[in-house]
Amino acid sequence: MIALALGLALTLQQPVINEAPGIMAALTQETVEIRENFAGTSLVLYGATRGLTLRDEIVVVLRGPEQDLRVMRKRRSFGIWVNAAPVEFEAVPTYYAIASSLPLDVIAPPEALARNGIGLASFLQPGAGDDDRAMPGEDELETYRAAVARAGSRDALYAETPGGVDVLDGGLFRAVLKMPPRTPVGNYNAEVYLFRDGRPVASRTTSLRVEKAGFERLVYEFAHNAPMIYGLFCVALAMLAGYLAAVIFGRD
Incomplete structure (x- = not known):
């Protein structure tokens, strides 16, 4: 009877053990609107895994739009602080x-994280630049x-939350x-990402759109669609504000 019970238990558990790992995820909202009173918000990502074991951990990465970045060091030259030694990050x-679900250094080694674009070091790599300057050393x-x-x-644009x-x-x-x-x-x-024994065994990607709304959207589109007119309008508005201030608070 004991042998029969053990055999039945192993039979029932066998499909779960051999089940291929998988992951599904979704955000509670697909669009975030930025209005005049926008003070930040929280996104909830929820999902489910298939074939989850005690060895598995979950990592969630949210990436915004990309840009090229130029970073320089401040150096003192002839008593004046100047920007020098620029490095281009693409x-x-x-x-x-x-x-x-756990700290990243516990979930996987740095090499495995970098291969999957997880962590600042994975994308903060110097580009070729526009001249023949020597690349800085790793330190x-x-x-x-x-x-x-x-x-x-x-x-608060870069954040890492172990246990999040x-x-x-x-x-x-849930994250x-x-x-x-x-x-x-x-x-x-x-x-x-679903990590097992230090390597990703399943992954899923979902998208999100952050956009201006209301009056903020009108100003944003005006500034980007007609930058010269927008600049002249801002200069005229500043001059008008200065004139009104002089009239109101001016003294004889």
Whole structure:
């Protein structure tokens, strides 16, 4: 009887053990609107896994639109602080947030994370540049990466949240990602990875759109569609404001 019970239990468990790992995920909203009173928001990403085991961990990465970035060091020259030694970083996300079920260094080695574009070091690689300057060494490059990370963290545009993914019963999971007031507009990608023994065994990508709305959208489109007229309008508005201030607060 005991042998029969054990055999039955193993038979029932066998499909679960051999089940191919998979992952599904979605955001609670596909569009974030930035209006005049926008003070940031929180996105909830939820999903489910197939074939989840105790060895598995989940990493969620939310990337914003990319831009080329030029980083320089301040150096003192003849008593004046000047910008020098520029380094060009190509295709740097303007927003980058990571949430994971455990700290990243516990989930996978740096090489596996970098191969999948996870972590600041994976995309903060110097470009060819526009001249023959020598590329900085790896130790010096880390100071540039740290400067970019500090600038992004100061505006809450770069964030890493170990333990930010809650794994629930039945292979369900949930992650909360915060978007600050200065969230850039554009297309975003939310990438979800299922790691097992230090390597990704399944992944899923979903998209998000951040756009201006209301009066903010009118100003944004005006500035981008007619930049010269927008600039002249701002100059005229500033001159008018200065004239009115002089009239109201001026003294004989």
